[in-house]
Amino acid sequence: MPLYAVIRIRGTVDVPPDxxxxxxLLRLRRRYTASIYHDSLPGLRDMLRTVEAWTTYGEIEERVLEELLRKRGRIVGDKPLTDKWVEENLGLSGLGELAEKLVSGELHYHRLEEKGVKPFFRLHPPRGGFKKSIKRMFRDGGELGYRGSAINELILKML
Structure with missing residues (x-):
């Protein structure tokens, strides 16, 4: 059961209403925002197929997820997500254990919103820029759509 990272690549101008x-619904309201979802969510694949011309997605690794949580995870009040906060509010030993439980499927990141965790990540544009077109699909030599484990490299460039 993979954990997908979804990143919005294209902006907000001329986006069809659907x-x-x-x-x-995916909480990708601005350019360069990311969310993570489990494959087990009903309708997720259809949603990703609908927005693949505006986003890129793939399976995120645990080490990259931990770094994403450490550098870009936020709680209410735009404060950073820290090991101390995770220990006090979630009862876990730290961000490493949180990443482990997210990848294994024991926790869902978007459901931590009730505890005060923001369900999205604000990322920087990729260091060095995109090497290909943001108007073409990844399989056709662009940057959009499904990219499998190559999403990890992109996330590391955007932290």
Whole structure:
């Protein structure tokens, strides 16, 4: 059961209403925001297929997820997500254990919103820029759509 990282690549201008609604539901409301979801969520694959011309997605690794949580994870009040906060509020030993439980499927990141964790990550544009077109699919030599484990390299460039 993979854990998908979804990153919005294209902006907000001229987005059709149905795609805009789907991006809103995925909590991808701005360019260069990311969310993580389990494959087990009903309808996720259809949603990803709907917005693949505006996003890129793939399976995230545990080490990359831990670094993403450490550098870009936020709680309410735009404060950083820290090991101390995770210990006090979630009862876990730290961000490493949180990443482990997210990858294994024991926890769902978007459901931690009730505890005060923001369900998305604000990323930087990739260091060095995109090497290919952001108007073409990854399989056709672009940056959009499904990219498998190559999403990890992109996330590390965007932290």
């Amino acid at each position: 795609i805009d609604k789907t991006l809103y």
